[in-house]
Amino acid sequence: MRKNIKILFLVIAIAALFSISASAQIKVENRNIDFDLVPDQITADTYIPIEKLVDADLFDIDRVSSNRYIVLKNNNYYILENNEKLVRTNLRNRSLEYAPVVINQHFLVPVEFLEEFLNFNVRVEKGLTMPDRIDRDDQSENELRFRVYLNDDEFERDERLRLRFEIMNTGRNDVNLRFNSAQKYNIYVKNRFGRVLYSWADSKIFSQAVQNIEIEGRDSLRFEEEIDLDQFREGRYYVEVEITADNYQFDPIEKEFEIDD
Numbered sequence: 001m002r003k004n005i006k007i008l009f010l011v012i013a014i015a016a017l018f019s020i021s022a023s024a025q026i027k028v029e030n031r032n033i034d035f036d037l038v039p040d041q042i043t044a045d046t047y048i049p050i051e052k053l054v055d056a057d058l059f060d061i062d063r064v065s066s067n068r069y070i071v072l073k074n075n076n077y078y079i080l081e082n083n084e085k086l087v088r089t090n091l092r093n094r095s096l097e098y099a100p101v102v103i104n105q106h107f108l109v110p111v112e113f114l115e116e117f118l119n120f121n122v123r124v125e126k127g128l129t130m131p132d133r134i135d136r137d138d139q140s141e142n143e144l145r146f147r148v149y150l151n152d153d154e155f156e157r158d159e160r161l162r163l164r165f166e167i168m169n170t171g172r173n174d175v176n177l178r179f180n181s182a183q184k185y186n187i188y189v190k191n192r193f194g195r196v197l198y199s200w201a202d203s204k205i206f207s208q209a210v211q212n213i214e215i216e217g218r219d220s221l222r223f224e225e226e227i228d229l230d231q232f233r234e235g236r237y238y239v240e241v242e243i244t245a246d247n248y249q250f251d252p253i254e255k256e257f258e259i260d261d
Contacts, residue, residue, distance in 0.1 A: 026123075027123050028053065028056065028114060028121070029058060029121055029150075029153060030150070030151070030152050031056040031057070032056070033052050034052065034055075045097075045110055045111075045112070046110065047098075047108035047109065047110055048109060048111065049106045049107065050080075051106070058073075058120070059071050066102060066107070067081060067082035067102060067107075068080070069107055074254070074256065077089060078113075080100045080109060080113070081100065083101060084099055085097070085099045087113070096110060097110075097112060098110040121147070121149045143170045143171050144167055144168065144169055144215075144250075145167070145168045146166075146250045146251070146253060147165060147168065148163065148255060150162070150163060150257060151163075153255075153256065153258065155229050155257060155260070157232070157234070157259055157261060158229075159229055160226045160227065160228055161227040161229055161257065162225075162226050163187065163226070163227070163239065164223070165222070165241050165253075166223070168219075169215040169216065169220070172218065173217050174214055174215065176214050177212070177213045177245045177248060178210065178245060179210070179246060181206045181207060182207040182209070183244055184223065184245075185223060185242060185244055186200055186201045186242050186244060187225060187227070188240040189237055190239075192238070197232065198232075200225065200227070227239075232259055233259070234260055235258070236256065236258050237257055237259065238254050238255065238257075239254070239255050240252050240255075241253050
């Protein structure tokens with residue numbers, strides 16, 4: 001009886017996440033995810049059927065069973081199991097706050113996995129963007145999050161790749177970032193073999209004075225850059241953004257895009 005109540009509560013909770021919105025669409029990495037019902041707000045515990053993400057060509061999967069899937073992305077794998085918070089990967093095993101679930105024979109993954117593990121940008125177009133969720137009690141003080149967003153993932157050679165990236169301070173206390181020069185970041189474009197074809201900083205001269213930037217609690221530091229794509233041939237590429245702060249270590253974020261003639 002207790003198990004039945006738990007399942008019923010879960011179904012109600014998932015259904016409550018969605019409300020009808022005729023003017024909004026869910027976008028993951030600028031790709032539409034089709035739903036009969038579109039949520040008004042995206043949070044970490046919003047769930048999306050894994051087959052919808054595969055249909056949008058966001059990643060590949062290996063279906064081990066109805067309760068276990070292997071997500072394949074950028075030569076990495078992530079093993080997801082029904083009601084299991086631990087995600088086993090070839091990078092580093094980590095735990096989710098919200099476990100994947102199976103409802104009505106659909107394997108559902110939380111937005112938390114897409115955002116935290118795959119660094120995907122998830123939003124409701126013409127609606128609300130992904131909240132920072134800074135009001136949750138599980139956020140540690142002075143926690144910094146690094147995010148990178150592209151204007152698209154498919155381009156013509158005469159177009160520009162626009163990047164927006166931000167460092168979010170989700171804690172309550174102010175955080176000071178120290179840089180050894182005026183350079184705050186670098187951007188690389190690599191081919192599919194990992195060879196660096198472009199470095200944003202190579203053509204620039206930066207003053208060598210130490211600079212300190214303070215990010216207030218629950219605030220963000222944002223940057224935007226553009227790259228002309230006519231210098232590259234048709235093909236698949238990876239853009240990597242790194243932050244050059246001296247006193248904080250940020251893992252570089254890599255995004256995939258394609259150029260067509």
